[in-house]
Amino acid sequence: MPEELFEVARNKIDVIEGVGAVTADGNVRVGDDEIEANTVILATGSWPGRCSGSSSASACSTPSASWALRELPQKMAVIGAGASGAEIASAYGRLGVEVTLLEALPQILPLEDEEIAKAAAREIRKQNVKIVTEANVESAEVSDDGVELTYGDGETERFDYLAIAAGRGPDVEGLGLEDAGVTTGENGRVEVDGRMRTSADGVYAIGDLVPGPALAHKASDEGVIAAEDAAGMETHALDYGAIPAATFCHPQVASFGMTEKQARDAGYDVVIGKVPMGAVGAPTVYGDRTGMIKIVGDKRYGEILGAHMAGARATDLISELVAVHDLEGGFAEVARIVHPHPTFSEATLEAARSAWCRCGRRCGSPINRRPGTRTSPVSSSAPPLRLRAATFAAASGRVVAFSLAALRQAFAAGRDLSQVDNVLIAAAACELHPRAVLKAIESRSVAERLSAVSAEAATRLVGALPAIAVAGKVSEGPAAVETAATSLATSS
Numbered sequence: 001m002p003e004e005l006f007e008v009a010r011n012k013i014d015v016i017e018g019v020g021a022v023t024a025d026g027n028v029r030v031g032d033d034e035i036e037a038n039t040v041i042l043a044t045g046s047w048p049g050r051c052s053g054s055s056s057a058s059a060c061s062t063p064s065a066s067w068a069l070r071e072l073p074q075k076m077a078v079i080g081a082g083a084s085g086a087e088i089a090s091a092y093g094r095l096g097v098e099v100t101l102l103e104a105l106p107q108i109l110p111l112e113d114e115e116i117a118k119a120a121a122r123e124i125r126k127q128n129v130k131i132v133t134e135a136n137v138e139s140a141e142v143s144d145d146g147v148e149l150t151y152g153d154g155e156t157e158r159f160d161y162l163a164i165a166a167g168r169g170p171d172v173e174g175l176g177l178e179d180a181g182v183t184t185g186e187n188g189r190v191e192v193d194g195r196m197r198t199s200a201d202g203v204y205a206i207g208d209l210v211p212g213p214a215l216a217h218k219a220s221d222e223g224v225i226a227a228e229d230a231a232g233m234e235t236h237a238l239d240y241g242a243i244p245a246a247t248f249c250h251p252q253v254a255s256f257g258m259t260e261k262q263a264r265d266a267g268y269d270v271v272i273g274k275v276p277m278g279a280v281g282a283p284t285v286y287g288d289r290t291g292m293i294k295i296v297g298d299k300r301y302g303e304i305l306g307a308h309m310a311g312a313r314a315t316d317l318i319s320e321l322v323a324v325h326d327l328e329g330g331f332a333e334v335a336r337i338v339h340p341h342p343t344f345s346e347a348t349l350e351a352a353r354s355a356w357c358r359c360g361r362r363c364g365s366p367i368n369r370r371p372g373t374r375t376s377p378v379s380s381s382a383p384p385l386r387l388r389a390a391t392f393a394a395a396s397g398r399v400v401a402f403s404l405a406a407l408r409q410a411f412a413a414g415r416d417l418s419q420v421d422n423v424l425i426a427a428a429a430c431e432l433h434p435r436a437v438l439k440a441i442e443s444r445s446v447a448e449r450l451s452a453v454s455a456e457a458a459t460r461l462v463g464a465l466p467a468i469a470v471a472g473k474v475s476e477g478p479a480a481v482e483t484a485a486t487s488l489a490t491s492s
């Protein structure tokens with residue numbers, strides 16, 4: 001048994017070595033054996049792109065094999081400048097290999113924000129790497145001792161080694177999907193719902209096998225969701241728009257959410273906050289001032305629509321903005337959070353301040369900063385975060401704030417906010433006067449937003465309310481909204 005599976009075995013999990021397939025009855029077949037199963041979780045991952053022609057030749061391989069070369073080639077070509085390709089090119093370039101990085105699209109790291117990809121490309125070029133975008137590779141003649149590559153305008157060049165970092169596909173071969181009634185969709189990926197259930201009863205699928213970014217942390221969280229649901233526990237669908245991506249080239253690149261272009265194309269009133277890493281102290285202290293942080297914000301609500309970073313600690317820094325976004329904070333709030341000095345995280349703070357200042361410090365509502373406005377029903381014994389939305393709305397008293405607060409309150413309660421009654425209940429829970437709210441929801445944009453939020457709540461399987469604070473009293477559990485509303489009515 002491989003060493004890493006000992007820990008698994010210690011948790012009373014039987015490990016069966018072999019190639020598995022799901023059967024028509026929803027069991028698992030391994031060789032000649034059939035294993036009875038109430039639940040099957042398919043997690044077979046993805047196949048790498050293959051070298052055409054002589055696939056056994058050692059001069060051409062997948063990203064995984066490219067990390068284990070015993071000798072450094074003199075000249076290396078990398079096809080595909082996504083995360084894997086950029087990492088390989090940047091690493092081998094820094095080891096002194098003459099690298100050519102070929103990308104079919106107009107920028108390296110095609111999923112990243114254009115400005116960040118440019119910043120990364122600028123640095124990677126300094127690492128012995130020639131970058132060719134819109135490369136259009138026509139052919140690769142692979143032999144044991146080299147590769148003849150034809151790309152661009154018919155230019156042919158010889159390399160000692162070729163890494164193919166493009167064209168991964170879901171590993172469904174021989175998995176018995178058709179027999180078991182498991183439906184596949186775009187690019188052959190297995191279709192699943194928010195609980196990771198496939199179209200076949202008792203069969204779940206996760207990871208590279210299903211839609212979404214091919215990332216280890218995404219696969220791992222989907223595994224938890226599938227296991228929770230299979231065990232009959234309450235679960236919560238992933239917010240695929242908030243999954244951070246991390247690329248370990250130099251400088252590191254990390255991001256989540258919309259790029260500037262995506263946000264503008266989607267019609268948001270966009271505000272950008274950005275700073276070069278060198279603008280704060282720590283990058284100088286640690287001797288690496290490369291890169292930048294860019295926040296793509298929405299002027300109207302102060303939301304962080306996306307965050308994009310290139311820099312020495314980018315893959316760690318991204319988590320702060322993902323967390324703030326997930327807890328429904330905006331860039332105005334990040335701008336008011338004290339960050340330690342001297343750290344790279346001060347660049348995040350400065351980017352948030354930049355976004356906030358660029359919209360005249362009007363979007364969002366940093367409630368913690370206005371003395372006396374925290375009329376807070378927050379009791380000292382209750383965890384403040386759970387109560388944040390109610391406090392937020394109460395403190396700012398604005399329609400914008402109300403819709404964000406309602407987003408949390410009614411969203412968490414799984415209510416349909418296109419229904420006026422539900423909006424009023426949420427308003428009561430936020431300690432807002434019903435008349436003000438009724439006036440607010442006459443505005444079409446607010447009503448549309450609330451409907452959109454309700455629809456999203458439904459897809460994210462939100463069904464239970466954590467807590468609500470009203471008139472100094474904290475109500476918890478499924479009936480929290482009603483209890484809070486009643487308590488408000490009684491006290492007024």
Ligand SMILES: Cc1cc2nc3c(=O)[nH]c(=O)nc-3n(C[C@H](O)[C@H](O)[C@H](O)COP(=O)(O)OP(=O)(O)OC[C@H]3O[C@@H](n4cnc5c(N)ncnc54)[C@H](O)[C@@H]3O)c2cc1C
Pocket residue numbers: 018019020021043044045046063064084171174175206207208209213214215216217218219246248
């Ligand atoms: C070189 C490289 C570097 C990467 N770096 C990062 C990174 O830094 N960060 C990140 O987030 N992601 C990274 N990824 C992506 C990440 O590894 C995948 O997204 C993640 O592993 C997907 O998890 P999974 O469980 O779907 O599949 P996998 O982790 O690929 O596991 C699938 C397993 O199933 C086995 N299997 C397949 N078919 C069968 C069968 N029929 N029966 C039994 N077993 C079977 C396979 O052998 C494999 O062991 C990287 C990928 C590569 C190739």
